[in-house]
Amino acid sequence: MPLLEIRDLRKRYGAVEALKGLSLDVERGEFFGLLGPNGAGKSTTINILLGLILPDSGSIRVFDQDFAIQQVAIRRRMNVAAAFTSLTGVLTVRENLKVYGRIYGVRNLERKIDELLERFEITELAQRKLQYLSSGQHTRVTLCKGLINDPALLLLDECTLGLDPDIAEKTRRTLQEFQREQQTTILFTSHNMHEVEELCGRIAFLSKGEILRIDTAARIKSLIPHHVLEVRFGPGIDLSPFRHLDGTPQAELGGDSTLRFVLDDPERQLDSLLRRLTRAGGHIADIQITRPTLEDVFIKVARGEI
Amino acid sequence: MRYHLSQDFTCTAPAVWGLVYKFTCICYRSLDRIFDIVYWPVISLLLWGFTSRFVSTTSSSSGIMEFFVGGAVLWSLFWRAQADVCTFILEDFWSRNIYNLFASPVTPLELFCAIGLIGLVRCLLSFVFLGLLAWFLYAFNILLLGGTAIAVFTTVLLLFGWVVGIVISALIFRFGLRIQVLAWSVGFIIQPFSCVFYPLASMPRWVQVIAVTLPTTHVFEGLRHAIATGELAVRPLVIALGLTCGLLIAALLFFQYALLQAKKRGLLTRFEMA
Numbered sequence: 001m002p003l004l005e006i007r008d009l010r011k012r013y014g015a016v017e018a019l020k021g022l023s024l025d026v027e028r029g030e031f032f033g034l035l036g037p038n039g040a041g042k043s044t045t046i047n048i049l050l051g052l053i054l055p056d057s058g059s060i061r062v063f064d065q066d067f068a069i070q071q072v073a074i075r076r077r078m079n080v081a082a083a084f085t086s087l088t089g090v091l092t093v094r095e096n097l098k099v100y101g102r103i104y105g106v107r108n109l110e111r112k113i114d115e116l117l118e119r120f121e122i123t124e125l126a127q128r129k130l131q132y133l134s135s136g137q138h139t140r141v142t143l144c145k146g147l148i149n150d151p152a153l154l155l156l157d158e159c160t161l162g163l164d165p166d167i168a169e170k171t172r173r174t175l176q177e178f179q180r181e182q183q184t185t186i187l188f189t190s191h192n193m194h195e196v197e198e199l200c201g202r203i204a205f206l207s208k209g210e211i212l213r214i215d216t217a218a219r220i221k222s223l224i225p226h227h228v229l230e231v232r233f234g235p236g237i238d239l240s241p242f243r244h245l246d247g248t249p250q251a252e253l254g255g256d257s258t259l260r261f262v263l264d265d266p267e268r269q270l271d272s273l274l275r276r277l278t279r280a281g282g283h284i285a286d287i288q289i290t291r292p293t294l295e296d297v298f299i300k301v302a303r304g305e306i
Numbered sequence: 307m308r309y310h311l312s313q314d315f316t317c318t319a320p321a322v323w324g325l326v327y328k329f330t331c332i333c334y335r336s337l338d339r340i341f342d343i344v345y346w347p348v349i350s351l352l353l354w355g356f357t358s359r360f361v362s363t364t365s366s367s368s369g370i371m372e373f374f375v376g377g378a379v380l381w382s383l384f385w386r387a388q389a390d391v392c393t394f395i396l397e398d399f400w401s402r403n404i405y406n407l408f409a410s411p412v413t414p415l416e417l418f419c420a421i422g423l424i425g426l427v428r429c430l431l432s433f434v435f436l437g438l439l440a441w442f443l444y445a446f447n448i449l450l451l452g453g454t455a456i457a458v459f460t461t462v463l464l465l466f467g468w469v470v471g472i473v474i475s476a477l478i479f480r481f482g483l484r485i486q487v488l489a490w491s492v493g494f495i496i497q498p499f500s501c502v503f504y505p506l507a508s509m510p511r512w513v514q515v516i517a518v519t520l521p522t523t524h525v526f527e528g529l530r531h532a533i534a535t536g537e538l539a540v541r542p543l544v545i546a547l548g549l550t551c552g553l554l555i556a557a558l559l560f561f562q563y564a565l566l567q568a569k570k571r572g573l574l575t576r577f578e579m580a
């Protein structure tokens with residue numbers, strides 16, 4: 001039984017069809033990514049799951065309960081951290097967390113708050129008013145709020161926006177630890193592909209309100225099969241004979257005594273290509289293989305090329 | 307998707323407690339929130355107190371000071387209650403906390419219970435302060451109205467203040483922050499029709515038609531009656547109380563409707579909601 005079960009979710013705003021029948025299962029303990037271009041419907045999906053937006057049709061089951069009927073009870077075991085949202089500015093960080101801790105009925109609240117502040121390295125901000133924090137500090141407070149009730153389902157909508165690389169890395173680690181310790185199910189959106197790839201077991205690729213594909217990052221990347229091989233030869237060598245060798249893909253000239261080959265089937269082509277190049281007298285000084293990244297796939301999907 | 311309204315009418319202690327804690331913190335963290343407990347009420351008391359002092363020197367009728375000062379003190383209760391509901395809700399829009407609040411298990415009923423509790427304390431503080439000030443400045447002792455009269459008057463005014471506050475909040479959810487000015491100005495629209503400083507009978511017919519539908523009118527008519535005769539006219543006040551309770555339920559349902567519309571139009575995630 002999946003922890004989260006979405007069926008045929010539809011939402012239209014006037015002429016804009018934000019979701020066109022989205023269906024999705026997320027298992028307990030999964031770190032699940034929602035990926036897609038601006039306006040794809042990621043936030044809409046998350047906000048519907050929070051009860052902030054009412055969909056036109058479709059059904060949602062969370063914790064094996066019907067979301068339409070048991071929403072308040074379900075929300076008690078969920079939480080969210082989203083970019084562009086805030087807590088109460090005139091209250092201190094600790095007061096804000098206490099408010100939500102009480103609303104969610106958290107036991108040993110003071111200890112829980114101390115622990116979260118420590119995890120996100122903002123203990124020294126506890127008594128500062130929220131309105132005076134930097135955006136990265138603010139983001140970390142929002143994350144603490146998201147974890148305050150040890151949610152069984154955590155929704156993270158671009159929650160790492162504005163973090164510096166060091167803090168972003170620590171935050172990812174903290175989220176992973178948390179997910180492992182608590183078996184939390186996490187639904188995650190981000191435009192940082194590296195982050196999505198590192199964190200998410202499975203990814204749903206959304207475009208224009210529809211899911212194009214649900215798979216692991218590795219398999220999604222294989223939507224672009226070809227690798228690019230760059231071969232640098234020793235100085236002063238004439239490269240033209242190597243560009244059209246029999247049985248090898250055509251190469252483009254790169255700068256600095258370099259040829260670029262596009263390999264459709266790298267596993268089969270790589271070994272024979274390198275052999276032929278050396279056999280034809282090429283002295284290879286360096287090689288570099290560039291594999292397709294999630295970002296390449298993303299761009300192709302966004303441009304409708306896949 | 308169907309939405310089951312009944313779940314929004316649950317009320318649990320932890321949520322109310324959490325929100326009361328929040329509103330208390332807001333009050334002592336922002337000075338203006340302490341200041342506004344007394345600011346407008348005191349201005350209104352000064353204005354009407356000095357006006358009535360002047361009028362009573364030129365008129366032979368008695369009890370003028372009591373009518374005006376009593377009216378000003380009691381009106382401030384309604385005004386305070388109504389404005390508190392709106393500002394505590396608006397605070398969450400201004401700070402973009404509305405997203406996190408409505409994503410939490412808090413129900414609208416819990417929200418209004420918490421606002422009601424904190425509002426009650428603020429209104430009582432305001433009432434006590436004004437009562438003392440009226441006594442000090444104009445030698446007007448509001449306690450002379452009697453415990454029952456004060457209890458009934460304040461209950462109706464507080465409840466009706468919440469009714470109007472909830473309706474304005476609902477409109478803010480429906481139409482966005484561009485109508486937020488109503489939060490402070492609606493009192494000035496209702497006041498002339500509430501016969502705060504003049505009897506119902508002195509009004510033109512069309513105003514009377516509107517005025518009798520307002521619970522506030524019956525409170526101020528009752529106040530004048532009590533000052534003039536020393537007795538409490540129970541019947542109109544019971545009707546006013548019943549009417550107010552009915553309106554409170556209607557206001558909560560209207561808020562619920564507005565919230566549902568906001569959720570359909572995706573407005574809870576659009577903080578500016580233009």
Ligand SMILES: Nc1ncnc2c1ncn2[C@@H]1O[C@H](COP(=O)(O)OP(=O)(O)OP(=O)(O)O)[C@@H](O)[C@H]1O
Nearest residue numbers: 013016018037038039040041042043044571572573
């Ligand atoms: N309240 C609203 N009213 C009208 N249209 C809306 C509303 N909210 C979202 N939309 C539209 O719905 C579509 C999906 O928006 P959504 O916010 O879900 O995108 P997203 O995938 O989160 O994009 P981003 O990566 O930019 O955050 C967009 O075309 C957006 O303009």
Ligand SMILES: [Mg+2]
Nearest residue numbers: 042043044157
């Ligand atoms: Mg979004």
